[in-house]
Amino acid sequence: MKKIVFATNNRHKIEEVRALLKKADKKLAEEYEILSLEDIGCTTDIPETGASFTENAFQKAEYVKVHYNLDCFADDSGLEVRALGMEPGVRSARYADSVGHSHDSEANMDKLLLNMQNVKDRQAQFRTVIVLLKDGKKEEFEGVCRGEITTERSGKDGFGYDPIFRPEGYTVSFAEMTMEEKNGISHRGKAVRKLVDYLTQNV
Ligand code: IMP
Numbered sequence: 001m002k003k004i005v006f007a008t009n010n011r012h013k014i015e016e017v018r019a020l021l022k023k024a025d026k027k028l029a030e031e032y033e034i035l036s037l038e039d040i041g042c043t044t045d046i047p048e049t050g051a052s053f054t055e056n057a058f059q060k061a062e063y064v065k066v067h068y069n070l071d072c073f074a075d076d077s078g079l080e081v082r083a084l085g086m087e088p089g090v091r092s093a094r095y096a097d098s099v100g101h102s103h104d105s106e107a108n109m110d111k112l113l114l115n116m117q118n119v120k121d122r123q124a125q126f127r128t129v130i131v132l133l134k135d136g137k138k139e140e141f142e143g144v145c146r147g148e149i150t151t152e153r154s155g156k157d158g159f160g161y162d163p164i165f166r167p168e169g170y171t172v173s174f175a176e177m178t179m180e181e182k183n184g185i186s187h188r189g190k191a192v193r194k195l196v197d198y199l200t201q202n203v
Helices: 011-024 053-068 089-094 105-115 179-185 187-201
Strands: 002-006 032-035 071-081 123-134 137-149 165-167
Touching: 002 011, 011 032, 011 187, 053 071, 053 089, 053 123, 053 137, 071 089, 071 187, 089 105, 123 187, 137 187, 179 187
Parallel strands: 002 032, 002 071
Antiparallel strands: 071 123, 123 137, 137 165
């Protein structure tokens, strides 16, 4: 069995990768053991100081490779709003920091809606980059989900900016979709499926 670390402690993300791997190829899924940071005893809050999603994902994957010598992948995502010069981008989780709320989705959405007041161009996209360091090689997988920023919140499910993001071709926000529906079209779902395809072809 090949051990691969997913440099996260987000249980939901780990389960999603395990499930997609199984769905892609049940037999091959048994060849891989996907471990979390907790599983390898890593309690460090790995720094994410990069200027891009790729840099941040690489930073996290490299940390595990250097300190634990295990194959590893890491992801980084965020929201890019065209009228705001692709902000908040890598700052998505801490967009409202300046007013003293760290990782506070409500404050982040308030700030974004305020910055978008009277802005006609509502185009935005979520982007995920996954960097995989495996068998001495570095691979990168990207997923993009285009859509627009609504003028007010709708829906209660999901997390982050979900209540104010409406994907292209839909009349509802991410927060009004079931998890399966969202995973089917989301940035993260797309990137994870690319990773899983690669893993099944390169055991
Ligand atoms: P992460 O890299 O997946 O942890 O995402 C960083 C930040 O981007 C999150 O804290 C959210 O603010 C935002 N974000 C990423 N993906 C999503 C999503 O699917 N819905 C809403 N917000 C998201």
